[in-house]
Amino acid sequence: MKDMNMDIAPEKKSYIDLNVVQKKMSARILLNKIVNYLFLLSTLFGLIVLVILLYRVVADSIGWLNIDFLTNKLSTSPDRAGIVGAIIGTVWLMIIVGPVTMVLGIGTAIYLEEYAKKGRFHSFIQTxxxxxxxxxxxxxxxxxxTIFVRVFGFGSSIIAGGLTMSLLVLPIVVVSAQEAIRSVPQFLREASYGMGATKWQTIKNVVLPSALPGVLTGMILALSRAIGETAPLVVIGIPALLIPIPGSLFDSFTVLPMxxxxWTIDSVLVDxxxxxxxxxILVLLTVLFVMNSVAIIIRNKFQKRY
Amino acid sequence: MCALTITARKSTKANAPLASDTENTEKNIVMNTRALNLWYGENHALKNINLPMLENDVTAIIGPSGCGKSTYIKTLNRMVELVPNVRISGEILYRDRNIFDKTYLVEELRTRVGMVFQKPNPFPKSIFDNVAYGPKIHGIRDKKILKEIVEKSLRGAAIWEEVKDRLNENAYGLSGGQQQRLCIARCLAIEPDVILMDEPTSALDPKSTLKVEELIQELKEKYSIIIVTHNMQQAARISDKTAFFLNGEVIEYDNTDLIFSTPNDKRTEDYITGRFG
Amino acid sequence: MSKTVGVKDLIQKKDKLSKMKSGVEKSIPVFLFCLASISVLTTVGIVSTLVYETFLFFKDVSLIEFFTTTELKPLSPVEPKFSILPLLTGTVMTSLVAMLVAIPIGLTTAVFLSEYASPAVRKVLKPLIEVLAGIPTIVYGFFAFTFVTPLLREFIPALGATNALSPGIVMGIMIIPLVASLSEDAMNSVPNAMREGAMALGATKLEVTLRVVIPAAISGIIASFVLGISRAIGETMIVTIASGSSKNFTFDITQSMQTMTAYIVEVTSGDAASGTTAYYSLYAVAFTLFVFTLLMNMFARYISRKYREAY
Incomplete structure (x- = not known):
């Protein structure tokens, strides 16, 4: 190990001048402090906008949001206009999106997590x-x-809108259901197999019940996305002034975001x-707030049980 | 002579400074810990620690897991304060200045008291940039000077010959032992006075361990080193002084050869003879 | 003892049903496979409709006209013109404004939450910022149109009632949580040992962040930017409401500009009869949009996977 001795340079020359280091230190620390507050300010920026947005919405709707508004049908006259049709339309939409995404989403998740062999095909579906x-x-x-309105001939109906929206939010349900299923500990499955249960019995009686909170949370998030989504319905074609209340899946409809x-684009015509x-918006945000709160409560209540 | 030493040691057992130690009078005290207490929340992790540390010595800190040795070494450069809910009382004097003093900036302290960690932690940058990081943040911009510093530090860490042709390659291409010596070079680049080493060889294979140990022997010519180790042979091989920690207390502190040949305390003896730990 | 026998009997009785049981066991995976293939069918549906109708469009309009000329007059009775460039500039300019807001604010928010904030502060701020991501885009559209545009006009009198600036800013605010949370994830995955290594050399938090954490997390951070851009390009309602429908080829963000998404909304909710070139044009535009966003999403996943540092 003689060469190691040679490695250590005998020179005592110093490069770091302590006085210089000290002089620069206070500036560096001050900069760090200033930046700390700038970053905090930047973080608060989003929240400030949120507060302004909510304030604007609440301030603008004072005097307009009342029982009449919730129970009246649409009208061109602002004083008599109400959103009962849009509320019922939103409920109808959920009646489709809920069951469809639940079956498709959970089914896909079970297939991917429990049945599909991890290989090319699995990663193909996942991608x-x-x-x-x-x-x-x-x-x-x-x-x-193209498909539901034209090819299937559903027209701009609840079923066309509902199926479109289901496909849109499907990935949310699949991914959250997958995560929930994956977090079910292996020993629970083994316990079930150990008693002679079949694979499907194990999934049905052990895996799904344990994964339920996670699945539910994902479902609620997917539904709240569907409730607030506008663009696909604009494309499908929702009439601007639809007065009759929809009564079946094949009726045309309107929803809160529509x-x-x-009303927003026509506000240039009628203040x-x-x-x-x-x-x-206030009604919509309230609904979303309630749904998200429920999701958070479910998640917190059932978190980390194992 | 021996008997004399033992009586002297007995009398100073709790507050370690050694009256009998002739070396003590020749060497300066670099860091002096006085009545140090540390709590993690309610957990009293360090209890009334008093330890001197001498210039150009290697001081080994040994003890079973959870005895507070890592906590202690991290207190010496105040890295321990990154843990939430830490409370500290007492003082640590570095060159006669209390490091907990409000006017003592931690950044300044850490340029004087460098640290090498348990697992090699190079930055995901080139070898050159790893070593140049410290000098750069402290304001050295001149490329030529940086080059000189990098070479000097890598030589100092006995890794120059191995990496001089690939300074621009990512540090993660190096072996574990090389990475650790690179981390030592990174530490040398800021020209510290004291080097803290927290089990620097625990993640390395025996061959790399040997290299790092030899390096430590070289480094003590210029630096004062504190090394935490759970490997007693290592402590015996490389250190001048050894402190034995147990449950957050310093049980015994003395010359390494004395600790390992004639330990004073039953618990020290139990530990170094492998009866627990 | 008799009880044990009873259970055995029951089990044996049940085994008679085992044939049926194995039938169920075999058919379940097949059924689930069918459900899983719906997602593949959706993709097939999207791609085939877009490709087919786009193909019909390019029978009438040349690729050269579509991508190199600058006039877009889909419903002109005299001489309809089909160029996507005015829509591309509209999309690019609104997205650019959005990213000028979302990248600096999103990234600094991520740095604050990941490096500076105490766990308690982080626990409060993080979900509040996520709220921004949960607000429907239509609400942002309303906000841009009825609040941000009038506000900006106080300072920029030349600003149009519809313009690219205001929806761009609002879109940026909408994207802040996306950039912030993905960047924060990337920074959180940088091992603490690396931060400690830098701090032990006397680095301040800022120096640790700028020179160690951000470089180490850069692939994830860039991925978050790309996903943010992709989101901005695909965003519809904010720009439809607040950016207007001017089809001029311009880079002036104070004036109305139509994006690709807003064009699709206009044509579908307008009078373009099925089968006309104007009708097919919306598929050509949608196809372009689809390809752009798909490529960006794939690119984002690729870089975040490929360049993830093996610490």
Whole structure:
């Protein structure tokens, strides 16, 4: 190890001048402090905008959001216009999106996590789902317009809108259901197999119940996305002034975001429409707030049980 | 002579400074820990530590896992304060200045008291940039000077010959042992006074361990070194002084050869003879 | 003892059903496979409709006209013109404005949450910022049109009632949480040992962040930017409402500019009869949009996977 001795240079020359280091130190620390506050400010920027946005919506809807507004049908006259049709339309939409995405989403997730062999085909479906999640919602609208409205001949009906919206939010349900299924510990499955249960019995009686909270959370998030989504429905074709209340899956319909859209763009013609739009936004945000709170409660309640 | 030493050691057992140690009078005290207590939340992790550390010595800190040795070494450059809910009392004097003093900036302290970690932690940058990082943040911009510093530091860490032809390659291409010596070079580049080493060889194979140990022997010519180790042979091989920690307390501190030949405390003896730990 | 026998009997009785049981066991995977293939069918549906109708469009209009000329007059009764360039500039300019807002604010938010904030502060701020991501885009559209544009006009009198600036800014705000949370994830995956290594050399937090954490997390950070851009390109309602429908080939963000998405909305909700060139043009535009966003999403995944540092 003689060469190691040679490695150590005998020179005592010093490069770091402590006085210089000290002099620069206070500036560096000050800069760090300033930047700390700038970053905090930047973080708060988004929240400030959020507060302004909410304030605007609430301020604009005061005096407009009341029982009449919630129970009246649409009207060109701002004083008599209400959103009962849009509320019922939104409920109808959920009646389709809920069951369809639940069956498709959970089924796909079970297939991917429990049955499919991890290989090319598995990663193909997985990649496909990831890619679908990134497709702009308006492209789903065109798919719905071409397939459901035109080819299947559903027209601009609840079923066409509902199926389109289901495909749009499907990736959300699949991914969250997959995560939930994956987090079910292996020993629970083994316990079930150990008693002679079959694979499907194990999935049905052990895996799915344990994964339920995660699946539900994903479902709620998917539904709240569907409730707020506008673009695909614009493409499918929702009439601006639809007075009759839909009564079946094949009726045309309108939903809360569509009503916001039409009132917003028409607010240049009739000033009061901006207030109607704001009041509808408040209703929509309240619904979303409640749904998300439920999702958070479910998630927190069932988190980390194992 | 021996008997005399032992009585002297007994009398100073708790507050380690050694009256009998002739070396003590020749060497300066670089860092002096006085009545140091540290709590993680409610957990009293360090209890009334008093330890001197001498210039150009290698001081080994040994003890079983969870005895506070890592906590202690991280307190010496105040890295321990990154842990939430840490409380500290007492003082550590570095060159006669209390490092917990409000006017003492941690960044300044850390340029004087360098650290080498348990696992090699090079930055995901080139070998050159790893070593130049410290000088750069401290304001050295001149390319030529940086080059000189990098070469000097890599030579100092006995790795220059191995990497001089690939300074621009990513540090993660090096072996674990080389990475650790690179981390030592990175530490040398800021020309510290004291080097803290927290089990620097625990993640290395025996061959690399040997190299790092030899390097430590070289480095003590110029630096004062504190090394935490759970390997008692290592402590015996490379250190001048050894402190034995147990449950957050310093049980014994003395010349390494004395600790390993005639330990004073039953617990020290139990530990170094492998009866627990 | 008799109880044990009873259970055995029951099990044996049940085994008679085992034939049926194995039938179920075999058919379940097939059924689930069919459900899983719906997602593949969706992709096939999207691609085939877009490709087919786009093909019909290019029978009438040449690729050269579509990509190199600058006039877009789909419904002109005299001489309809089909160029995507005005829509591309509209899309690019609004997205550019959006990213000028989202990248600096998103990244600094990520740095603050990951490097500076105490766990308690982080726990409060992070979900609040996520709220921004949960607000429907139509609400942002309303906000851009009725609040941000009038506000900006106080400062820029020349600003049009519809323009690219205001929806761009609002879109940027919408994308902040996306950039922030993905960048933060990337920074969180940088091992603490690396931060400690830099701090032990006397680096300040800022120096640790700029010279160690961000370089180490750069692939994930860039991926977050690319996904943000992709989101901005595909965003529809904000630009439809607040950016207007001017089809002029211009780079002036104070004036109305139509994006690709807004064009699709206009044509589908307008009078373009099925089968006309104007009708097919929306598929050509949608196909372009689809390809752009798909490529960006794939690119983002590629870089974040390929260049993830093996610490």
């Amino acid at each position: 496909n789902i990831t890619n679908l999640a990134g497709v702009p919602s308006i492209v789903f609208g065109l798919l719905g317009l 009503q916001i859209y039409y 009061e429409y901006a207030h109607l739009a704001a009041a509808t």
